Amino acid sequence: NLESKIYDRTFANCLMNASGVKCMTFDELEVLRTAENGSFITKSCTLQPREGNPSPRYIDLKLGSINSMGLPNLGFDFYLDYVLNENNRNNKNVFFSLAGLSLEENMEMLKQIQNSDFKGLVELNLSCPNIPGKPQTAYDFDRTKVVLEEVFSLYKKPLGVKLPPYFDMVHFEMMAEILNKFPLKFVTCINSIGNALFIDNETVVIKPKGGFGGIGGAYVKPTALANVRMFYKLLRNDIAIIGCGGVENGRDVFEHLLCGASMVQVGTQLMKEGTDVFHRLILELKEIMQTKGYKNIEDFRGSLKEL
Numbered sequence: 001n002l003e004s005k006i007y008d009r010t011f012a013n014c015l016m017n018a019s020g021v022k023c024m025t026f027d028e029l030e031v032l033r034t035a036e037n038g039s040f041i042t043k044s045c046t047l048q049p050r051e052g053n054p055s056p057r058y059i060d061l062k063l064g065s066i067n068s069m070g071l072p073n074l075g076f077d078f079y080l081d082y083v084l085n086e087n088n089r090n091n092k093n094v095f096f097s098l099a100g101l102s103l104e105e106n107m108e109m110l111k112q113i114q115n116s117d118f119k120g121l122v123e124l125n126l127s128c129p130n131i132p133g134k135p136q137t138a139y140d141f142d143r144t145k146v147v148l149e150e151v152f153s154l155y156k157k158p159l160g161v162k163l164p165p166y167f168d169m170v171h172f173e174m175m176a177e178i179l180n181k182f183p184l185k186f187v188t189c190i191n192s193i194g195n196a197l198f199i200d201n202e203t204v205v206i207k208p209k210g211g212f213g214g215i216g217g218a219y220v221k222p223t224a225l226a227n228v229r230m231f232y233k234l235l236r237n238d239i240a241i242i243g244c245g246g247v248e249n250g251r252d253v254f255e256h257l258l259c260g261a262s263m264v265q266v267g268t269q270l271m272k273e274g275t276d277v278f279h280r281l282i283l284e285l286k287e288i289m290q291t292k293g294y295k296n297i298e299d300f301r302g303s304l305k306e307l
């Protein structure tokens with residue numbers, strides 16, 4: 001049994017896509033809605049549709065991926081319409097990802113969701129690294145507090161935030177102290193490691209920003225696990241952790257769960273393999289659990305052994 005819970009929601013299994021991967025168009029969302037994943041999330045959206053950055057803007061690498069998509073999306077109205085229809089089906093508790101280009105834009109989208117029949121969960125993206133001139137909000141601690149104060153003064157439905165990776169113990173503690181002040185239902189760790197550079201044959205591999213882009217895949221797994229583990233330890237017990245980063249096989253899912261994750265997102269490997277990846281990960285995770293005598297995720301979630 002791979003059931004998992006966040007807040008008052010139960011998911012048939014702990015797997016979902018990472019926002020941005022195969023979740024922009026209607027057809028992509030329909031595939032995710034009907035595949036074996038326990039939940040799914042929409043592409044981070046803005047009020048207006050966007051074309052995004054010039055291509056090539058996503059490249060698979062041997063050890064992961066690099067991207068600078070630039071928030072291409074079909075616009076808020078499309079995704080709101082999609083998730084409202086999803087409410088009316090036997091649903092997977094869809095997640096709705098928002099990445100407004102300003103606080104005002106996020107507040108406008110949240111106001112409309114608040115006033116709609118939406119029954120899913122919002123993942124507010126505070127960590128997009130790919131918009132020239134726009135900083136990653138969650139690297140600015142004071143700004144993050146201001147944003148969350150505004151957000152929760154208006155929005156009363158279940159909401160969590162998507163964080164960038166942190167690399168310093170003091171930063172983990174500072175961010176956790178801020179997040180603990182708010183009625184967040186979950187925190188998703190991590191977004192890509194932002195603004196990295198991959199070189200092939202004396203040349204960058206993506207066009208935007210001189211080749212700089214966010215890194216995902218095997219490169220980021222140890223950083224992702226560290227972020228999941230630290231926030232699991234530092235955040236209130238009622239704030240769930242969604243793990244994201246470097247999941248290629250069942251053992252990677254198992255490790256995210258051991259660190260304390262309640263759901264586990266798949267990004268780069270979903271790009272490489274398609275939605276069949278969920279079937280394989282479920283089999284591989286079940287096999288590991290069986291070998292160790294674990295019947296449920298709660299039998300081992302968070303119980304990483306320390307020396």
Ligand code: DHB
Nearest residue numbers: 068069070071072128130
């Ligand atoms: C994009 C990339 C991200 O990592 C993110 O969180 C949001 C948007 C993008 O480039 O489209």
